[in-house]
Amino acid sequence: MTTQTAPSSLNGPNVLTTLRLVVVPVFAWMLLAHGDDPNWRIATTVVFAVAILTDLIDGWWARRANLVTNFGKIADPIADKAITGMAFVGLSILGELPWAVTIIILVREWGITLMRFLLLRKGVVLAANRGGKLKTVLQAVALILFLLPLPGYEWGTPFTLAALPEVTSWVVMAIALIVTVVTGVDYVRGAFESESETA
Known part of the structure; x- marks a missing residue:
C-alpha cells in the first residue's frame, strides 16, 4: 500500500496566490494616489x-495538478478578498x-470566510456553490467597470448612448450586491444545516 505524499506548499499555485497578496498594496497606491488620472x-x-x-488560474492549477495545500486553502480566499476588498474601499474613498x-x-x-474557517476547525467543509462563483464573477466585472475611466453621466438628465457604460456599471454593481x-444568506443556512447534521 503506497502512501500519497502531501504536495509542498512551495508550488506554482501558491506562488500566484502570494503574488496576488503582494499586489494589493501596489494596487491600492495606484488607485488612491492617481484616481483622477x-x-x-x-x-x-x-x-x-x-x-x-x-x-482563477491558481485554483484550477492546484486542483488539476493535485497541488492543493493547507496554505493554499487559507491564503487563496484571503488574497481574493484582499484585492476585491481594496477595490471596493478605494472606490468608496474616492467617492x-x-x-x-x-x-x-x-x-x-x-x-462567510470567517465562518468557513470556524467550520473547517470542526471538520465541516462548506464548499463553494454556483451562486458563490456567480457572485465572484459579477463583483469582478462590476469593479472593472467602476475602475475604468468611463464617461460620466449626470443622473436625471436625458439618457444618451454616451451614458450607457456608466449606467451599465451601476446595473452590474446592483446585481452583484443582490x-x-x-448567496451569503444561503451559505449561513447551509452552515446551520451542516452543523445540525454533525451534531
Whole structure:
C-alpha cells in the first residue's frame, strides 16, 4: 500500500496566490494616489484584472495538478478578498461608490470566510456553490467597470448612448450586491444545516 505524499506548499499555485497578496498594496497606491488620472486608471484596472485572473488560474492549477495545500486553502480566499476588498474601499474613498455598498459586501465576504474557517476547525467543509462563483464573477466585472475611466453621466438628465457604460456599471454593481447578499444568506443556512447534521 503506497502512501500519497502531501504536495509542498512551495508550488506554482501558491506562488500566484502570494503574488496576488503582494499586489494589493501596489494596487491600492495606484488607485488612491492617481484616481483622477485616466491613464493611471486604465493601468490600475489592468493590474486588478490580472490579479483576478491569477485567482482563477491558481485554483484550477492546484486542483488539476493535485497541488492543493493547507496554505493554499487559507491564503487563496484571503488574497481574493484582499484585492476585491481594496477595490471596493478605494472606490468608496474616492467617492465613486457609496460606502453602504462597500460595507454590506465586505461584511458578507469576511463574515462567510470567517465562518468557513470556524467550520473547517470542526471538520465541516462548506464548499463553494454556483451562486458563490456567480457572485465572484459579477463583483469582478462590476469593479472593472467602476475602475475604468468611463464617461460620466449626470443622473436625471436625458439618457444618451454616451451614458450607457456608466449606467451599465451601476446595473452590474446592483446585481452583484443582490447576489452577494442572497448567496451569503444561503451559505449561513447551509452552515446551520451542516452543523445540525454533525451534531
